[in-house]
Amino acid sequence: MTEFELISRLKPLLPRTPLVVHGAGDDCAVLSAPLPGNELLFKTDAVVEGFHFLADTEPERVGRKALARCLSDIAAMGGTPTAAVVTLGLPPGYNPDRVEGIYRGLRALAEAHDVAIVGGETTTNPDRLLISISLLGTVAAGRAVLRTGARPGDALFVTGELGGSIHGHHLDFEPRLREGRWLAGSGMIHSMIDVSDGLAGDLPHLLGSGAPGEPVIGAELLKSAIPIRRAARLGARSSDSAKPPIVAALTDGEDFELLFTVAPRDAVDILDGWRSAFPDVPLACIGKITDRPGIWLCGEDGMRPMIGKGYEHFR
Amino acid sequence: MTEFELISRLKPLLPRTPLVVHGAGDDCAVLSAPLPGNELLFKTDAVVEGFHFLADTEPERVGRKALARCLSDIAAMGGTPTAAVVTLGLPPGYNPDRVEGIYRGLRALAEAHDVAIVGGETTTNPDRLLISISLLGTVAAGRAVLRTGARPGDALFVTGELGGSIHGHHLDFEPRLREGRWLAGSGMIHSMIDVSDGLAGDLPHLLGSGAPGEPVIGAELLKSAIPIRRAARLGARSSDSAKPPIVAALTDGEDFELLFTVAPRDAVDILDGWRSAFPDVPLACIGKITDRPGIWLCGEDGMRPMIGKGYEHFR
Incomplete structure (x- = not known):
């Protein structure tokens, strides 16, 4: 299966939301800007086979976890996630069913939180599967909760x-x-x-x-x-x-x-x-x-x- | 060198711009929204050792290339890049000087184009170095140039x-x-x-x-x-x-x-x-x-x- 054939198979699995002006399939995705009075949140996170999941972990759970980790970071700012891009590093001879399973897991969790998946990249990572996700979100301007700010007595x-x-x-x-x-x-x-x-x-x-x-x-x-x-x-x-x-x-x-x-x-x-x-x-x-x-x-x-x-x- | 020591060493190498409300170091970066009348561009891309660069390629050129590829996608939409996050998949026993060199290459190109680097992730990728970059940009609303639109005679x-x-x-x-x-x-x-x-x-x-x-x-x-x-x-x-x-x-x-x-x-x-x-x-x-x-x-x-x-x- 070529890269293009794989992408055609995965593209129908990408959830869209009204925020998406142009989704996956162009050089970049195009998204509506956040509503006035909001700021952007931006986060990236990766999971690697053998460390964050195993070769025999159900692919749906692998995809779910990859996105859930990023969602947790948006949660910790008090924000709302909006759109993600996904990079898969795939060994040659990978099983396309496994990749589709990962995307099904991603999609289910993305849909549950109104997150669009607006693009991605597949590249060769010869020795093990790697999934890197970047996620955008929004938060009311000035209202993101930071790690700094704790005070003695809290x-x-x-x-x-x-x-x-x-x-x-x-x-x-x-x-x-x-x-x-x-x-x-x-x-x-x-x-x-x-x-x-x-x-x-x-x-x-x-x-x-x-x-x-x-x-x-x-x-x-x-x-x-x-x-x-x-x-x-x-x-x-x-x-x-x-x-x-x-x-x-x-x-x-x-x-x-x-x-x-x-x-x-x-x-x-x-x-x-x-x-x-x-x-x-x-x-x-x-x-x-x-x-x-x-x-x-x-x-x-x-x-x-x-x-x-x-x-x-x-x- | 632990993950935290590596991050402390890399953090001073991350360029900031006035767009950055809170840069690397929290659960997510916080960025000002695009000016009214603009849309967001969002892109991810990865480079892998042995495919996109070699083990002995100068690290500065590796970092530069990883970002330049994403910038090229923003260019193809007619947009302006604004902020990037970087994921490094590193083999155990990696050379921290090599990683710092990669970041120096990233920084030089980012600064040349007023791109902030607002976060990242280091994770283990046992067998080879992998760099995944996600990039945000802006474009005047409705003015992104798409792949679709060519007409016979063009x-x-x-x-x-x-x-x-x-x-x-x-x-x-x-x-x-x-x-x-x-x-x-x-x-x-x-x-x-x-x-x-x-x-x-x-x-x-x-x-x-x-x-x-x-x-x-x-x-x-x-x-x-x-x-x-x-x-x-x-x-x-x-x-x-x-x-x-x-x-x-x-x-x-x-x-x-x-x-x-x-x-x-x-x-x-x-x-x-x-x-x-x-x-x-x-x-x-x-x-x-x-x-x-x-x-x-x-x-x-x-x-x-x-x-x-x-x-x-x-x-």
Whole structure:
């Protein structure tokens, strides 16, 4: 199958929305600009066979995951996704049915969130499948929620549950788009990030870089408040060398939950409002932001500095 | 070197422009929307080691090429590029100096065209370096020049010279952005594409897909009018099995020139205007669009159907 034959087969699988002036098939896609008073969000993310999915993972779930990861980043800004482009790096002799399955997974999730797929590229990646997605979104001007903005005293919240994602959640998670928009719309959120590299890996991004004008702050986590996914508890029982559940919750990757901070006076309002808006989605206050740099874990054995960071590529 | 250390090293190399509200370093970049009366252009493209560049190609030229290919697509719409995101697939044990070199090449070309680099992603691609770039641009609403729109009788033009790109042009070409905008601004261009897969491979995209409402048309090329790059002539002399220069000009890939059509009554105006605006850039009228489907080559030996298509991946 040539590149052109493959593209003809995939083109009918690309969802369109009223935003699309000219979709896939020209040198570039042409899209309507955002409505006045909005800004653009722009994000790219890639998944690679053997790392983010396996050779025998169902193709629909692979395509779904590739897009869901980007959607999670739009959620963490409080934005609305609009249009994506997709690059597939394909080994020679790839199975076109597998590629079509990936696109079916992409399409289903894109349609569920009114995202157009407006183009793409297929290229040769001889040794394994790679999917790179770039996503556009919109957010009311000046209202994007950033990673910076946490203040000492802020309450720290996380949605959903953490850990054990490898047992299925990393493929099937629901990006927290409605939740992210609701949080941003509350006007109470000081800082927000999506947890993709483990709580221990991503929380530091909310604690300042030490750059001029951005002092490094810290966080105290209440061990018993950290919501642990059932799969992380089951995983801990599976072998003697498995991570304890709390370690899995802190350091496993790919939770794709929202981690955010609010002023302490707003913590109860956020919790109450959340329970009305999202009765089925857990929200936990897991600690607070402090002046003292570092991440500290408060448990029965007292307060200890957290050792270990979430998953990092290349280590 | 961890992912985070690499990103800290690359971040100072990312050019910003006034369009950037929040650049790389958050979950998404935040960009000002295009000015009223404009639409967005959106494009993605990837280059892969061993296919689009070699392991020993200077990293600056690799980075430059990765962005230049996308810029060429914006040029072919008559648009202006604004902001890019970059994904690097890196083998474990990669050389950080090579990655920094790639970013230096990206930055130099981005700055030359006022393009911001607003984010990126590094991921593991075990066997070879892969660079995927997504690019945004703007174009006056309704003024993007499409691939569709050629009419029988149209004169067919190509910028620059064709063939032999492998000898250096594929790394060092100048994307025809100013030229593309000038052509779109003339209001005379019926259809346009950038020649990336060889003239023989890309011309068919201007000739209709046969979809309902889009009849298939054809083209007659005047063999002697096709501008042949010197490298293609030299390449033809290098071995008995090398392509003849005209074949190289028709079927070699990666010319990144603009191929476009205008009504016959406008052909002289376009040529005259072009020579004033771009005295150093060749522009050749190489044939015409016809009712008869297919591509026909007119030479001393009469009119023959063209055999062979430009470079296709996977064949």
